[in-house]
Structure formats: structure tokens, C-alpha cells
Amino acid sequence: MALNRRDFLKLATVDGAVGAAAAGSTMLAADTASAQLLQRPPRPMPEEAVGLLYDSTLCIGCRACQVACKRANGMPIDIPETYEAWNGGTWDTPTDLSGDTLTVIQVYQDGTMEVKDRETDGFAFIKRQCMHCTDASCISVCPVSAMTKDPVTGVVTHHPDRCIGCRYCVLACPFGVPRYEFDNPFGQIQKCQLCTNVPDRDIPACADVCPTGATLYGRTTDLQQEAERRLGMAPGETYRFPRGALGDDRASHEAPIAHYQSAVYGEQILGGTQVRMLAGVPFADLGMPHDVPDYSYASITEGIQHTLYKYFIAPAVLLAGLVYFAYKNARSHRPEDWD
Amino acid sequence: MHAEPAGFGAAEGADRIGDLDSYRNALGGLTRRQFLKYCTGVAATLGLSPELGVRIANAAVSGARPPVIWISAQECTGCTEGLLRSYHPTLETLILDQISLDYHETLCAGAGHQAESFREQSVEANWGNYLLVVDGAIPTKDGGIYCQIAGKTVLDTVVRLADGARAIIAMGSCAAWGGIPSSGPNPTGATPVHEVLADKTVVNIPGCPPNPYNFLSTVLHFVAFGSLPALDSKNRPRFAYGRLIHENCERRPHFDAGRFAREFGDEGHRQGWCLYYLGCKGPETWANCPAIGFNDGGSGSWPVGTGHPCFGCTEQGVGFTKSIHSLASLQTVTPPTAFPRVVEEQGGADPAAIAVASGIVGAAVGAGAVLASRLGKHGPTPERPPEDAK
Numbered sequence: 001m002a003l004n005r006r007d008f009l010k011l012a013t014v015d016g017a018v019g020a021a022a023a024g025s026t027m028l029a030a031d032t033a034s035a036q037l038l039q040r041p042p043r044p045m046p047e048e049a050v051g052l053l054y055d056s057t058l059c060i061g062c063r064a065c066q067v068a069c070k071r072a073n074g075m076p077i078d079i080p081e082t083y084e085a086w087n088g089g090t091w092d093t094p095t096d097l098s099g100d101t102l103t104v105i106q107v108y109q110d111g112t113m114e115v116k117d118r119e120t121d122g123f124a125f126i127k128r129q130c131m132h133c134t135d136a137s138c139i140s141v142c143p144v145s146a147m148t149k150d151p152v153t154g155v156v157t158h159h160p161d162r163c164i165g166c167r168y169c170v171l172a173c174p175f176g177v178p179r180y181e182f183d184n185p186f187g188q189i190q191k192c193q194l195c196t197n198v199p200d201r202d203i204p205a206c207a208d209v210c211p212t213g214a215t216l217y218g219r220t221t222d223l224q225q226e227a228e229r230r231l232g233m234a235p236g237e238t239y240r241f242p243r244g245a246l247g248d249d250r251a252s253h254e255a256p257i258a259h260y261q262s263a264v265y266g267e268q269i270l271g272g273t274q275v276r277m278l279a280g281v282p283f284a285d286l287g288m289p290h291d292v293p294d295y296s297y298a299s300i301t302e303g304i305q306h307t308l309y310k311y312f313i314a315p316a317v318l319l320a321g322l323v324y325f326a327y328k329n330a331r332s333h334r335p336e337d338w339d
Numbered sequence: 340m341h342a343e344p345a346g347f348g349a350a351e352g353a354d355r356i357g358d359l360d361s362y363r364n365a366l367g368g369l370t371r372r373q374f375l376k377y378c379t380g381v382a383a384t385l386g387l388s389p390e391l392g393v394r395i396a397n398a399a400v401s402g403a404r405p406p407v408i409w410i411s412a413q414e415c416t417g418c419t420e421g422l423l424r425s426y427h428p429t430l431e432t433l434i435l436d437q438i439s440l441d442y443h444e445t446l447c448a449g450a451g452h453q454a455e456s457f458r459e460q461s462v463e464a465n466w467g468n469y470l471l472v473v474d475g476a477i478p479t480k481d482g483g484i485y486c487q488i489a490g491k492t493v494l495d496t497v498v499r500l501a502d503g504a505r506a507i508i509a510m511g512s513c514a515a516w517g518g519i520p521s522s523g524p525n526p527t528g529a530t531p532v533h534e535v536l537a538d539k540t541v542v543n544i545p546g547c548p549p550n551p552y553n554f555l556s557t558v559l560h561f562v563a564f565g566s567l568p569a570l571d572s573k574n575r576p577r578f579a580y581g582r583l584i585h586e587n588c589e590r591r592p593h594f595d596a597g598r599f600a601r602e603f604g605d606e607g608h609r610q611g612w613c614l615y616y617l618g619c620k621g622p623e624t625w626a627n628c629p630a631i632g633f634n635d636g637g638s639g640s641w642p643v644g645t646g647h648p649c650f651g652c653t654e655q656g657v658g659f660t661k662s663i664h665s666l667a668s669l670q671t672v673t674p675p676t677a678f679p680r681v682v683e684e685q686g687g688a689d690p691a692a693i694a695v696a697s698g699i700v701g702a703a704v705g706a707g708a709v710l711a712s713r714l715g716k717h718g719p720t721p722e723r724p725p726e727d728a729k
Contacts, residue, residue, distance in 0.1 A: 060622075060669045061678060062615075064597025091595075095679035107678035116668070126681060209597045211616040212666055250601070253618075254665050287681035 038303040042271050042295060043135040045220065049154035050194065051132055051274030052207060053223040055230070056286070057117050057258035058214035058241060059125040061105055065206035065215055066092060069103045069129075072198045072205035075190075076100055096128075099181030102192040103129035103206055108285045117258055117280025124279060126286035127215060129206070130177045130192035131266060131273035132156050133296065138169035138178055138191075140298035146189075147178075154220070154274050155196050160188045174270055174289050174297065203245045210243065213253065218246030220274045227264040227278055235259045271296030384556045384631060385568060385578045395563040405562055406461055406469040408500060409443040409510075412493040413486050413520040413529055414475025418511040419445045421548030422555075424634050438470070438558060444488070455489045462503060470561065471504035473497055473532045476513040476520040480528030497535060506561055507541045509533060510554060515543035515575075516655035533574065542567055543574045545626075547652035552631055553579040573655075575625070583670060584621035584649055587629040589638065590614065603646075614643060618664035620651030 070077070070092060077092035078100045087093055094101040106128060111121035118124075136156050139147045146163035149156055158178070169178040169189060181187030194217075195204040207217035216223065226246060233239060237257045244250040258280050265283050266273035270292055277283070284290040308314045379392030411419075440446065441461035447454050462469065475493075478485035483494030501507055509532040512518035520529035533541040544553050557576050560568045569577045585591065590613045593599070599616035600608035608614075615622065621629075621643060628649070632640040643649050651657030651667070 060666075062594060062597070062669070064594075064599070067595075067597040093679075095683045104679065106681050106683075108681050125678075209599070211599050251664075254662055285681070 038307060039295060039299050040303040040306060042299055045134040045272060045274065046150075046152060046154040047221075048152050049132075049134075049220045049274050050218065051154075051220040051223055051276065052129075052194070052204065053216040053218070053227055053246075054127045054275065054277045055214050055216070055227075055241075056124050056126060056277065056279035056281075057260065058212045058255070059105070059127065060212055060214070061107065061125050062211065063092075063105050064209045064211065065103055065127065066094070066101070066105060068205040068209035069192075070101070072195055072201065073102060075102070097177060097179050099179050099183065099187060099190045101179075102190060103127060106287065108281060108287070110285075119281045119285060122281070124281045124286065126277075126279070126288065127206075128175075128177075128287075129275070130156060130194075131175050131275045132194065133270060133273050135271040135296035135298050137172040137174060137296065137298050140302055141168040141172040143168065150196070153194075153196065155194050156191070157193050157196065158189055158191055163189055165189075172297075174292065203248075208244060212255075213241045213243035216242060216246060217244065220276065222246050223276050224264060224267060227276055230257060230278060231260055231262070231264065233257045268294045270294070271299060378559075381552070381556050381559050384552050385560055391563070395559050404437060404439040405505075406439045406441045406465045407443075407472060407558075408441055408458060408462065408469050408504075409446075409472045409474070410493065410497055410500065411444045412473060412475030412477050412497070412514070413527065414511065414513050415519075416445055417548040418474040419443070421633075422551040424551070437562065441465075441469070452489075462500060466503040468505050469503065470558065471497075471500050471507045472510050473507070473514045474510040476517050476529035477532060477535045478520070478527035479530045479535070480526070485527040494535065497532065501536045501539055504539075506567060507532070507536065507539055508554070508557060509541050509543045509545075511549055512545045512547045512652055512658060515545035515653075516573075518545075518547065519659050522659040540567075540570075541574060542570065542576065544579070545575065545653040545655075547658065549653070550579070550626075550628065550631060550633060553627070571625075579627045580625045580653065582625065582627065582630075584624045584626055584628055584643070585669070587627070588621050588643060589629060590643060608646060611646075614646070614648040615667065617648045618650075618662075618666060619643065619648035620654070620657050620661065620667045621649040622667040622669040623657055624649055624651040624654045624667075626653040 069075075077089070078094035078098060079087050079089065079091070080093065080095050082095075083093050094104050096106075097104055104127075106126050107123055108126065109123040110119060113121065113123045115122045116124065132155060134154070136147070136149065139149055139156065143166060144162050144164050146159045147156060147169055148159065165180070165187070167180050167189070170180055178189050178191040180189055192204075195201045198205070201208075203217045204215075207215045210216075216226070218226070223246065226242070230239065235257050238254055239257050240252040240254050242248075242250070242252045260278055260280060261282060265277040265279070265288065266275055269289070271294070277288075279286060282290070375392065375396055378396040379389050381395055382389060382392035385391075439461075442454065442458035444454075447457075449457060475486075477483065477494050477497060478492075479494060483492035486493045488496065509515045513520055513529070514532045517525075517529055517531045520527060521531070531543075533539075533543065542557060544557060546553070553576065556578065557568055560566070567576075571577050571580060573580075585594070588594075590611065593611070593613035594615055598607060598610075598612040600610075600612045600614055601616050602608065603617070608617075613619070628641040629643065632638065632644070634640055639645065648663075650663055651661065652659075657667075
């Protein structure tokens, strides 16, 4: 084999490109049935998994949850540069999740913004926080197991003492949840952990403070039932909405049922999430991932990678090939041939 | 040298105010100082500058007291009681002296035929000039027979008197939008005044009872300027109903901080926290209660100040309609109040920063190219000797 150095490098580059293209097309085909072959079985949700039910139609945008969250987690207020002109430091006005903000209320607005929970000429609120996926991408990509899922509650928990700060989780999360403290030289990853990280808290601060029950805490299976009950009622029918946690002794409040979108968000999407949502406008308008598969990304990527690396066969074969190639070339270029 | 700052009370006005002391009776026992303070207070309630208080004072003593006919329909007399308890003890005297209250079923000295006949005399004498005030809803079912005075239905009386009125004021929620009598099942067909008098402008001063100063200020505006104050789309005076209770509420900071009283008497309630959780309708009720309070009791002398949620008495569809503990739908959250949008533009690069960054990148690329072009010029590579050396 008479390859000179230049040809060898050319070949290696083309090879690499072909390989990358093949891997890319495999990923693109993930939606198709062929992806099912590579997929590993989905992770089941723990039986006692807990979460939140966020009902956008109940949310009044008071942002008490934001304040309570900051207080519980000991986080500073967040004033974006664009608000500095009028916000002298009194108001916490985050525009998005960040290293200092674990939950934020955002608004969808259209046209004249007259009616709440209406898509045309209306507006609607959305609460952003960790969805606590059943099969979370952030856990899958973490190289050092700094993201884990609690085996009982299913809460996706971050362990800063293990974290190496690679921020793969930041990139991998389809909901854009884990955030890094870029403004801190010793920054950490920050994300909602349903206040399991806060001592002496039995329910998350956001659900505890919510005056309308728009953010409700409970077992995910119970929350799903609660959500389905609301979907099953006719719009305008009076319903007693629980507040705080499902089944606690807090006073409920009476309000008419809104016009809901037909499905509970989080039941199917991306393998399911422990935080479920209801809204009056499509979730696409609310900035939530909507055109995504019902299985988790982790189940595909892990399916492919764990197949390739099973018993370390693929790397071993690759190494063997390289060794053979190197040996063959080395044999045809004996040192004695050089002069 | 006497230098009066320009615009600090018209000279003419100042002269006339000087005569006030001789009008002691007209001032209802107030001293000149007390009287001017009162008139300036009225101007402040109206959102006018203090110098207009002088004009109000002049109008109040000008002798041209506008006659007022006050008709009570389906009401509880709470509006009158509220009025009587304003600015103790002199307000009723003042009101009786500033306006000529020619007929008021609760307050008139006469009774029976005497009172009715005096009203008719006044209406006849002042046709086209009197102020008609109605408190209470008007029953319209079955020809309005459910509220009759002196054998005449109040429906007929109001319609007839409205024709000769210079201005019409609907006092209280019942008159303004139906109030309690109109709440379901409304057996008497109780109707607000402006629906009975659909072709006329009716100033609505809702409330249960309305703050007496909102009424007094409207009347004194009328007396002083000969016109009604600015009205909103529901014909309520803007100075009093232009803002939500929620906007001026002294407990508002607790709302913004998420501090809610969850039960009557709990820790948050004792601390004076926000009452939204308990069903306060302040966020959907337009009135100036937190700004001026009631009964001159100082700050906190209004329902929320005493620890009870606002129940929205001034607002149609809220007071006497919504359940007292059901939650209010916030009106101030309507965008564009500062909420981050679902997709918020992030930063955006400053043109100067782009120029600097481009310069640095360009310099680096140039330097790299020069460096690369010189790489081969340092001499022959050691492991490959030239061909001719063989």
C-alpha cells in the first residue's frame, strides 16, 4: 500500500466526514421506525413520583412564586440590562431562567391583548421551571453523575460537589432549564429541585405561596387525575380548585372552568414529565417544546451509544483495525528501506 | 412691596374670600380658615389645584344655592347615612347651606303631604335648574308598583323629574348599576337609573355606600364650574373611579412580595398582609377607597384597612354577584405591564463592539497568514535532504 503522508491525511479526513454524516443521518432518522430499533426501553416513572400541576388559566401573573422561590433558595434579585432604566433595584424582574432564577412567569401576548387565555388578541401566562422528566436528558449526558433522579420522588437533583462544570446538561435539556452562573468565577449549575434542597420544606415554595392554586403540588399520578378532571368538565362550569398541595387541608376556591387545550402537557411529551401543565392557548405559543417525539431523547442517544460500546466491542474492533493498518504500513516502510 | 406670586390664587378671588367672614351663617359655623381648608380639600379630592379651592369657596357662598331633589327608591338609606357621617359635625350643615336640599325623604323636616307639596313647588320654581339625585334601584316589573311614595311609583316620579333636571346623579351602587335589589333572582325588576333614563346623562357614583366625598366633590364641581367632572365610560367621575383599588392599596407591597393572609386571624392576617387569597376584589374594582378612606378616620379606615377583603361594592358583576371568597381576576396584569415575553430578545450586539471584535479577528487572521507564509522559508527540512545531495 503506497500511501504517502498527504494521501493518508486526505483519506482520514474523508473517512471522518463519512462517519460523521452516517451518525448524523442516524440521528435525523430518529423519528422513524428505524429509531425504535436503536432505542433502549423507556425509564418508568417512580410510583411515588411528585411534581407540580401548573394551570395557566388560573395564573394571575402575581409572580409570588418567583419571589418565594428566590427566598427559599437564597437567590439574589435579577435585573436585566434592558430594565435598568426603570428598575432601580427594588424589583426582581428576570426575563428568563438563569443562574439566579429557578422559576419565571412569562407572558404570551397577541394583538390587542384583551382577553386572558385567548390565542387571538389575548394573552396567557406560562411558568417556566424544571419539568422533572421521567427520562431526563441532563442525567443522561452528565459525565460524572452530578445529575441524578431520586429513586423515590423522581426529583431530578443536582450535586454540585460532583459537578465538573462541563455544562452538557445546559445544552441537552429540551426545556432549557439547567443554567450556569456565568457571572460567578466559581459558578455552579442551578435548577429547580422542587425545594427538596431546602431544609424544613414539605412542599415547594412556589406551590405553597400560589394564591390561586395555579401551581399545585402533589404526586404526579394524582395531579394527572386532577388535570383530567378539569379537562372533563364543561367550560364555565364551577369547580373548587385546590391550593397548595393536593389533599392538604387548605381552603380551596371556586371559579369557572376555562377553555382548555385538549391535552395535559407533560403526560406524553419526551417520555413524560413529572410536572404537568394545562393552558388555554397552545403550548407552542407559550414557548414550550411541542413538535417533539413522545419518547425521550436520552432513550435514543443512549440506545445508539450503549449498543456501539456494548462490552467495548466497537472500540476494540476499531483499535484492532488501526493496529493492523499501522502494522501493515510500518512493514512496507522498514527503516532499512529509507536510504 | 406686596408681591403676590403669579397664579397663586386670583386677586379677585382673594378679595372675595375676604368677605367670607361676614357670611358666617353661610359657612355653617365654620371659621373662615376651616371653611377654606374644607374647600381646598374638596379640590384635592377632585384632583384640582388648591387655587381652584378658592373658586369652590366663592361658589359655595355666592348665594346661588342650586336646589337639589333627592329621590330614594329601593335603598337602605346607607348612602344618606354615609353622607351624614362625613366631616363631623359640620358637613350636614354645610351641605344644607351650600345646596338647597329641597326634598330628601330621610332628612326633610316636613312629612306627608307637606313634604310632597314643597317638592312640587321647588320643582316647578326651578324647572330646568335643579340637581336630581337618586339613591336606590328603580323597580320596573309590573309597572314599578314595588316602590311607591305618596301613591306614585318611583319609576314615574324619576322619569318625570329627570326632564326638568340640570344634572342627574345616581348615588350608590343600587342606583348606579342595580346593586343588591338587582342581584338574582331580582323579583322586582330592579333597574339602574341610567337604564330608566336611557336618553339622559346620569352620573354614577357607585359604592355601598359610596364615599360621601365622591358625591360632595361632584356636586361642588357642578356648583363651582357649572359642569360635571370628567366621566369614564361608565359615567363615573374619573377623579374617584379612575384607578383600581389594587393600585393604591396600602397592602399592595405584600401582594407583590407574595405575602398573603390565608385565613382570618392567621399570622399573615395579623401582620396586615395582602387579602387576595381570602377573596379581596381590589384587583378588579375601580374606586378611590384606599386613597381617601371613610369617615375621616385617618389611614386604614376602609374595609381592607380593617382586615376584610374588598368585596367590590362599586363594581357591577363583582359586588353582590361574585362569591365573597372567590378570587378576583387581576386587571392590571394585562400586558404591556412588565412581563417577560415567551421569546424575549436577548442583548443584541452593540455596533461599536462588533467593529472592535471584527478588527481583532481581522488582525489575527492577517498575522496568521503572514506567519504561515513564512513557515517554509527558514531552511530545508532536516529529515528530507534535497534530491541532488544523494
